Amino acid sequence: MKEYSLNVDPRILELLGPNLYSNIYYVLAELIANAYDADAENVYIISNQDDIRVEDDGHGMSYEKGDINKFLNVAGISRIGEDDSYTKAGTRKKMGRKGVGKLAALSVSECVNVLTIENGEKSGFVLARRPIDGNKLQAIDDNDVIFSRIENHGTAIVMKNPQYRLHKGLYAVKRNLLKIFPLVGSDFKIHIIRGQEYEVVDRFDENIMNELNTLISLGDEYSSLCDLVPTEFPDRRYDLIESRPPFRTSVSVKNNEGTIREYPLEIVGWIGTYRSTRGRKAEMTDFPDNFISLYANKKMGEFNILPIVGQNKLNEVYVVGQLHVDLFELSELPDMALSNRQGYKSDDPRYEAVVEYVRKDLLPAILRKREIFTDLNNAEKKKAAEANLKQKEEELKKEIDDFRNNASKGAAENIRKAGADVSRETIEKAVSDSINSNAPDLGLKAIVNSQKKKILISQTYQDKPLADIIFQLLLFNNVPAEDILYTNCDDEVCRVPEGSSVYDYLKDFFVESYSAQKIFVLFVTSENTKASWGAITEVGASWITQIDHKIFNINPFRPEHPLDDNAQWHTTFREDNELRMSMLSADIFCQKIEDVCLRLNYKSKTRAENIRYLETLVSIR
Known part of the structure; x- marks a missing residue:
């Protein structure tokens, strides 16, 4: 009569079994890895009503040759040096090392049947969380060692009354297995079977x-x-x-x-x-x-x-x-x-x-x-939107030119009718009446204003971490991403179309625009600013056009004219590529964001809400 002994205190099974793995797919990965180490070419995962069976066509284990005794040596190190790092066939590197993977199935079931056959020699036993007699395991009669898919060599692990179940859709099971065990191909396939359903995992790449x-x-x-x-x-x-x-x-x-x-x-x-x-x-x-x-x-x-x-x-x-x-x-x-x-x-x-x-x-x-x-995918959409905005700009220019012409002609005619010798009040009334009668021509200005960006975050790529924090806080304060121009933003809606220039955009819609709306610039300044031609250009442009701006500075840089260096700026500290703020600088940061929102008619959060949110984005101490 064959005897099977587990060479470890059996209480370890009860302690580790249900706690070792938190997900059935990790369990399956361990069993699949064992099959791989046994040089199997096929692994069958069979989901039945009362059990989940993992069967492989690897070498199998011989009781007479001591393979099973070695298997039952829990936590026995399977690899010490490179000489024993390869499988029996010598073509694969072993995955196993700790010797605890065999306990994986006990995370799913209290009792697991282990069935194996090596060159026709059958063996079987029950691996249980609570062995019935010390460290002796219940033997399974050789006649009851029956396989579903293999004949002469291989092993089956049968998890009885499993506490976890596979996903109801086999395709989802397939995707899960590919994520945790992508090593499949013509020489190693995973078969998933449930009743008449059948999926084969044999191509990771496709x-x-x-x-x-x-x-x-x-x-x-x-x-x-x-x-x-x-x-x-x-x-x-x-x-x-x-x-x-x-x-x-x-x-x-x-x-x-x-x-x-x-x-x-x-x-x-x-x-x-x-x-x-x-x-x-x-x-x-x-x-x-x-x-x-x-x-x-x-x-x-x-x-x-x-x-x-x-x-x-x-x-x-x-x-x-x-x-x-x-x-x-x-x-x-x-x-x-x-x-x-x-x-x-x-x-x-x-x-x-x-x-x-x-x-x-x-x-x-x-x-x-x-x-x-x-950017490539959305370039055409963005270019179409810009083309539409340019068309509106051209229409606005024409409307203003027509307005000027009609208003001046109307005023002159009204003055002529009033006679040459008229009071100043009469002339002002004539001009006012002419302007009012032609004012509806300017309705297009509101359309142009609504389609333009409202805020520019000016920065260098090296200072993107701080610019990202500004961007996130603007969003938190109900500023739509569509209203922000930020060239290095992760959200493409804030970037100009692929192949376009941010300077062309600013020239077309802010410098040469009949719309009076100006963009509000948030400057992120640091030692990197001096080395960036683009950043220097944006500073100069803001001074020439007298655009409102705020400064978010990274120490030890000191902002200088033509930036408004007389006004208080925000300071962030950078140490070992990590950003941090003092509580005072965090308060100033939030104050500036809130002021931008106030000026541009966005409903901002409270100071306390902004401070709490800022603490999730940057270290404040």
């Missing part, structure tokens, strides 16, 4: 790439993905889709022997943006569609670092990416993965190096590409 409009690939292995991303602007394809070499750097890490060494860190993979987010929430998948995942040895270690590397920008909702860093799983280095495989230790230098690169380089690069796409 399922994701055709939904994107921008892409940056890293490394030759992923460069072919660029060909799968459609583009509506072939002349600007390189601006939207780019193949880069791997990102490489080095990090100092203490290895398992306690020696600190320099190790090369390489990042490959891809990052892109969706064309649209329309309809995605309706799918109700278990994972958000915007994410940046980290993988090592092809296995997901952390689903989403976007909240860590992002800045809560509006267009981050479009971002999606999968980055592979095999140094995370180098066998001679300490294991940096959390025990539930749902994240990494954030203070590990390898993790810190990846986060810094994505935050400072990769994410801003893909967001710039998204901005280019949005």
